[in-house]
Amino acid sequence: MKKRIFIFCIFLGLLTAFVNLKENISRDIGYLENTVGDKAEVLENSIDDVRRAVEDLKY
Secondary structure (H helix, E strand, C coil): CCCHHHHHHHHHHHHHHHHHHHHHHHHHHHHHHHHHHHHHHHCCCHHHHHHHHHHHHHH
């Protein structure tokens, strides 16, 4: 009986670890998506500024 309780406790511990790992990975992916999105927007704005400057130089 003690062996079953011990195995059940180990199972619960492993299950908890996997759930926490999944949550941490999801949070990190969300952070990376937001960071990449922000940097892409900044880069896009910079490219637009360069295009405008080139157009201004043409005329």
